[in-house]
Amino acid sequence: MPPAMLPLGENPEDREKIPNAVSAIESILRKPRRIMYQLRQPGSGRLIFSMVMVAVCCSLIYGVVVGTFSMGDQLWAAPVKIAGGLLFASLICLPSLYIFTCLSGSQARLAEICGLVAGLLMLMTILLIGFAPVAWLFSQSTESVVWMGVLHLVFWFIATFFGLRFLETGFSHSKARSNAGLNVWIMIFMLVAVQLTTALRPIVGKAPTFLPKEKKFFLTHWGDNFNAAPGPKRD
């Protein structure tokens, strides 16, 4: 049996303790099975809390980088919106994830599901920190809100891909009969997160108010932005 398919805890490495947030970061990047195993143990609350705190800190830092595009109020508004939006999306999606996992026959407890979502958030946001120098460089050298929005979305999609892969791997150890429920949930989570980028706008550009007055679906918002973007300069 390949090592990745071994039941959690069978490999002695899986059972090593995760004493602090730094160790949690290292484990999720190098030995994610250790996190998955610890989430099944009693007292996993501390680990979950550390992961959420790391996710909040990293999203605040990435938010500041996002805010450097517009500067001014966006330096605090963007981090608040990004960190708040991620937590909000996770919280409202968590109940449906628990229901889907139960329906698929998974043996995972609610704490474990919460932990896997916390792991998803932590991995996503630390990857965003890895992208931060690139994002900052582009934010200093372009004036196009559309371009910056697309770039941040691409980084977010890549980070989410790895985060969701962690979630799926954790889920695969929970004796679920099928992955269909999880796949549906992933779609829901992505839609909620993407819609939040519109509901909490502006995250990249500037606006007179902290939150928008007009309600829009994200596709309409993106379409409006693309149409409003200035055309190429002829020189």
Added chain:
Amino acid sequence: MTATTNSLLSEITVLLRGEAAPISAWTEQWNGRRLAVCLAVIVVGAGLYGAAMGYWRAPQQAFYVAIKFPLIILLTTFGNALLNAMLAPLLGLNISLRQSFLAVLFSFTIASAILGSFSPLAAFLVWNAPPLSASAAELSTGTYSFIQLTHVGVIAFAGVTANLRLSQLLQHLSGNSRIARRVLLAWLAGNLLFGSQLTWIMRPFIGAPGLPVQFLRATAFKGNFYESVFHALLRLLNLN
């Protein structure tokens, strides 16, 4: 003195030969002297090639490009160090930040050594060409294109060779060619994204005859590489 020079040279030749076993052992720990050698090769090698490239426009431009070229390489290596270190374990290669940083640094050292070795040839080429400031009659489009393409060819050769060596090192570290390829592609994509934008900001390199010699253009931080490629594509396809 001679012994030290020989030892430095032997380390560079090990890198150029792509001897994966010793290079892999070098990534196991920090070695200040080796790090200094790599930095020196990058500064001198890429700097000399940059100088040859800029000299066509003016001696001052040569000086500027000699600073900018190594700077781009070093900024790309440092700027993407964290991202590269995170991507490697996620793609199946469990190496540390130090190992990923040194692996990328070694590959850039190889590229810079190649560029440095080609710099006398590039200088010779420029010395034989009519000056960039010459009238349109003297400086044909063919000459300009030829020199541009030569630079592209040399830089591409240095880049491809360095990445082949990096691929061999990654294969040695992972023991699996699929994982090595995945990590290499991810690192390449990240470095390309960051490096191309840095290059865009730090233009001009060859320099245009009608524009002044400058370290950075006044519009350095306006627009980005991909936007301009996208707009050029739209113009080409007559879509705007």
